[in-house]
Amino acid sequence: MVVDIGGGTVDITVHDKSNGGISVVLPPMGNTWGGRTINEAFSMLLQKAVDDKGFESFIKSNASNKAEINRLVYEDFEEQKKLFGNVTPGIDEMVLELPRPFIRNYGGNVIRDGMEQEKVHYDPGESALEMKYAQLEEKIFKPTIDKIIECVRAVFGELTDHIDTVYLVGGFGGCRFVSQKIKEAIAQHCGNIVCPIQTDLAVVRGAVMWRKDPNIIQSRVADATYGIGVLSFFSLSMHDEHYKYVGEDGQQYCDNVFKVFVLKGEVIKDEVYKTTLIPSHDSYTQVCISIYCTTDDGVQYVIDKEGKLTVRKIGELVLDIPNPDNILRKERDVSIFMDFSGTEIQARAQYRITGEEVKTVCDFLSKQDY
Numbered sequence: 001m002v003v004d005i006g007g008g009t010v011d012i013t014v015h016d017k018s019n020g021g022i023s024v025v026l027p028p029m030g031n032t033w034g035g036r037t038i039n040e041a042f043s044m045l046l047q048k049a050v051d052d053k054g055f056e057s058f059i060k061s062n063a064s065n066k067a068e069i070n071r072l073v074y075e076d077f078e079e080q081k082k083l084f085g086n087v088t089p090g091i092d093e094m095v096l097e098l099p100r101p102f103i104r105n106y107g108g109n110v111i112r113d114g115m116e117q118e119k120v121h122y123d124p125g126e127s128a129l130e131m132k133y134a135q136l137e138e139k140i141f142k143p144t145i146d147k148i149i150e151c152v153r154a155v156f157g158e159l160t161d162h163i164d165t166v167y168l169v170g171g172f173g174g175c176r177f178v179s180q181k182i183k184e185a186i187a188q189h190c191g192n193i194v195c196p197i198q199t200d201l202a203v204v205r206g207a208v209m210w211r212k213d214p215n216i217i218q219s220r221v222a223d224a225t226y227g228i229g230v231l232s233f234f235s236l237s238m239h240d241e242h243y244k245y246v247g248e249d250g251q252q253y254c255d256n257v258f259k260v261f262v263l264k265g266e267v268i269k270d271e272v273y274k275t276t277l278i279p280s281h282d283s284y285t286q287v288c289i290s291i292y293c294t295t296d297d298g299v300q301y302v303i304d305k306e307g308k309l310t311v312r313k314i315g316e317l318v319l320d321i322p323n324p325d326n327i328l329r330k331e332r333d334v335s336i337f338m339d340f341s342g343t344e345i346q347a348r349a350q351y352r353i354t355g356e357e358v359k360t361v362c363d364f365l366s367k368q369d370y
């Protein structure tokens with residue numbers, strides 16, 4: 001099991017190396033409780049103490065104050081976060097000096113009183129927050145650590161096979177405090193937890209190794225269900241009346257059917273998946289094929305009965321299908337090819353009549369606006 005805890009996300013994958021290569025045995029799981037949430041929690045504590053949501057009044061008063069906040073939260077506090085994270089012997093308190101403009105804006109006494117409410121000491125003489133490590137752990141680190149552990153446990157809950165090694169990687173995963181907590185929390189599942197020396201670089205090194213030799217990954221499992229929305233012949237036993245639609249040819253069709261290429265959890269074959277479609281009207285000279293994915297099971301239609309998308313659109317293929325010779329639409333098929341074998345999905349559509357094709361690349365995480 002590889003537990004990659006970065007700044008933004010926790011990403012957990014499970015691999016089988018028993019036959020030489022690497023097979024991915026479980027769809028990746030994770031959440032967004034990465035190391036940045038520590039900085040955010042600290043920022044929230046400050047916001048609460050000065051009673052200023054998003055430091056709005058401070059930022060409004062001077063354009064450069066935004067940079068002051070960023071420096072405080074992501075540079076000065078970052079240093080303290082690492083000192084704490086590394087379990088540096090002999091230190092049991094965080095002393096963090098607050099920026100002058102910050103103190104001037106809110107007033108030392110206001111900061112002191114606000115911090116007192118949070119049971120944190122602020123020393124106006126030194127302009128510094130003094131927080132015992134026990135407090136820092138309880139107030140700032142604990143919520144994040146709890147969410148990370150919850151996620152790792154959930155992955156163990158999905159497994160039937162024994163895990164012999166857990167690799168803890170990513171910058172935040174390499175933080176000694178974090179790795180210690182994780183070790184304790186999963187000791188009953190796995191006793192062998194390995195932390196490389198440079199945990200953040202381990203991820204990059206793995207990516208480079210894979211690029212140099214993609215064959216080191218023997219097989220993958222789909223992290224979501226992928227497919228397209230299609231019009232199919234209506235079948236009473238398979239389809240819901242709600243989606244029924246009578247075509248100009250008098251035929252009954254079912255609209256918005258989720259035509260699945262791969263199902264979540266399925267082992268992805270080392271081949272290109274193919275399907276063919278025909279235009280839904282004779283007059284159509286362009287087709288637009290949306291590529292969807294979902295992590296939900298059993299999705300049958302791409303929209304619900306209120307007309308809302310039930311799946312996530314991750315890409316689109318728009319293909320011209322001219323028809324100057326008035327060929328019947330059932331002979332004007334469009335082939336769709338999807339290749340899931342890489343880290344991105346390669347999709348392609350081709351029109352039989354002209355041989356013209358269009359391509360696109362998409363992945364589950366890409367936020368594309370259509």
Ligand SMILES: Nc1ncnc2c1ncn2[C@@H]1O[C@H](COP(=O)(O)OP(=O)(O)OP(=O)(O)O)[C@@H](O)[C@H]1O
Pocket residue numbers: 005006007008009010034035036078081082083084085086169170171172173174175176199200
């Ligand atoms: N010694 C440490 N103690 C505490 N946190 C640390 C330590 N070293 C690094 N971090 C944290 O690790 C995070 C960065 O990790 P990493 O470089 O793996 O992230 P990333 O790959 O950029 O993010 P993501 O994988 O989420 O996209 C930052 O939040 C940083 O504060």
Ligand SMILES: [Mg+2]
Pocket residue numbers: 004006007170203
């Ligand atoms: Mg990362």
